[in-house]
Amino acid sequence: MAPQKNKHWLVRQRTIRLLWVWFSIVLAGLVLADIFVHGHPSFGLEGTFGFYAWYGLGTCAAMVIVAKLLGIWLKRPDTYYHEDVD
């Protein structure tokens, strides 16, 4: 590992830890905001507590997993089409 001092301040361990802390506080704050903010949910599920938070997290995880599974049989080396050209 390179000495932390030589690194750009943004990529030092300490900064990254701080960023995670602040990110977590913002996330928690946004979910708690649901207690005070009431929109006009169009569908029943939309009205559940922290809907957009868990829905965003859940669907994103699902999409990454689907992509990963699809990758198993559709991924090829990136020279696949160019073997005859390069």
Next chain:
Amino acid sequence: MSISLIPPGVWLILGALLLPAVPRRFHALPLIGLPLLTLWLVWTLPNGTSPVLQVFQYELVPVRSDALGRLFGIIFALMAVAGGLFSLRQKSTLELIAAAIYAGSAVCVALAGDLITLFVFWEMMAIASTTVLISSNEERAVRAGMRYFMVHIFGGSLLLAGIVAHIVNTGSLAIEGLNAGTIGGGLILAGVLLNAAAPPLSAWLPDAYPEASYSGMVTLSAFTTKAAVYVLIRAFPGTEILIFIGLFMIFYGIIYALLENDMRRILAYSIVNQVGFMVTGAGIGTEMALNGAASHAFTHIIYKALLLMSAGSVLYQTGKRKCTDLGGLFQSMPVTMICGVIGALSISSFPWTSGFVSKSMISQAAADEYLMMVWFLLMAASAGVFLHAGIKFPWFVFFQKDSGLRPPDPPWHMQVAMIFFASLCIALGIWPEPLYALLPNPVEYVPYTVPHVVNMLQLLLFSGLAFFLLLPMMKRSLTITLDGDWFYRKMGPWAAERVTEFMTATYRRFEAGWRLRIEGFLALLTRYAGPHSVAARTPESSYMVLFVVAVLGLFLLLPLFVW
């Protein structure tokens, strides 16, 4: 004020042809001046139509100006201004000419008042965009360009066949209110959807665009797919199948972009994803949905061009395009990074960026129509956009590991072009009213309510959380993902080879078995009918007399047998 017979885009097309006569250091004048002129001409068009142009028995309307046409005309011209500025250093004059013709014909498509005019400029776009692609003269680009051209020639044939069938059946040249259920309407829809990169032929886009030059792809990203969205809004609003096609495009774009390693191919897949939102909006077809689709096309052109300028700058400065080779560039390319991040936030429809004020109209329209499944899918898709483009692109290019590359920001005019579009992304996000005023239908939508902002922030930041939690699963590898182009790049050639092999083998077998027999037959023919045979001899005339006497004698004798 009356409307001229000459479409505003034509000035851009004709002006571009003079470019070779202009010395290089004055290139900025036509490259920025001509699109500005076009922009002004479109902006000042009043509502109405130009005089009719009589061609054979058809009455063509070269210019028809209304809110929808002007909206697309304005954004196409604006795109040409920024694109011209960005590509000032482009060495290939051919690319610059082709890009201007491409933009000019797109403006003409947006203002075309009848199907025939539309088709003519539509095909000019296909030719000009192919030229942009292949102008770098690199083998990969030329090959991709030819594949691109084949697909678009096919799409153009569908469109032309549809227009002919439509005119024969209805006698009408109007672009409005086509019925996808008729032969003409269906074929036109298929031709237009092909240009929108809809399935099954969506692979032409990620196959071709990323092979263009650093500036070429910026131009290519804007016109073809959005001209198709324009025709869908104009001719097929509320066609239900478009909702399903659009949703498919949205998730196809996300999944493939997630698997991709080439930064510009990530952005290419995300074009399909974004156009999917617009196609869905056109399919929902309410006033709100159409406003959403049209305004999303407007904002999308700006932030997608911005993202591609950012990626193009990285390519221009480093010559690298794979995420595995990049990373840590934020240290030496701050302007490119900040502009890229603004583009990435806009595409994710982050509050206070342009995507927020346009895309949310489409999902609101779905909710208003009680299209529950569509709404839930659109929400998941919004989260997915942040995942595949909003974070993935800037993260892997500018942050992640340190690649050790320290290229400076690109030349000043490329920076100015990026800052111009980045400012527009934020300005439209904060003051959407000028954009709303340009939309085809009156806007009652209010994007900035406290719940809406809180909800979108929740959705987006938690997808951000998902990204960083699942980062180990998204490690980039030197791979591509098979797509529809596999059928004509691998399976087609493979099948053709097999057919050739089979035909050759069959012929060989046939030859082996029949050769002697055929040769014997030919020898027989030669003996009796060849150059030295009896038949080929020149008989003397006495033989002829003898022959005639014999025939006449035969006729004399014949009656004896009959009676």
